[in-house]
Amino acid sequence: MRINDRLLTLASNVAILIGIALGIFGVVRGASLFIAAGTAGMAIKARNQRKFEFYFPLLIAIALFALAIALPR
Numbered sequence: 001m002r003i004n005d006r007l008l009t010l011a012s013n014v015a016i017l018i019g020i021a022l023g024i025f026g027v028v029r030g031a032s033l034f035i036a037a038g039t040a041g042m043a044i045k046a047r048n049q050r051k052f053e054f055y056f057p058l059l060i061a062i063a064l065f066a067l068a069i070a071l072p073r
Helices: 003-023 028-045 051-070
Strands: none
Touching: 003 028, 028 051
16 A cells, blocks of 8 residues: 555644654653654655755654664663
C-alpha cells in the first residue's frame, strides 16, 4: 500500500501538533520525537522537488531526533 501525499501531510501535521502540545506540558523528549517525525514526513513529501527542499528538513529532523535522544532525563 502506497501512502499518498495528502495522507502523509495529514499525519505529519498531526505529529507536529502532538509534539507542540507535549512541549507545552513539559514532555520535552517526547515532543522532540514527534516534531522530528512530523518534519521527516514533510521532507519525504518533498522528495520529488528540488534537493534542498528534501534534504534540509530531513537534516533538521535527524538533528532533532539526535537531540531528543541526547537529552538527560
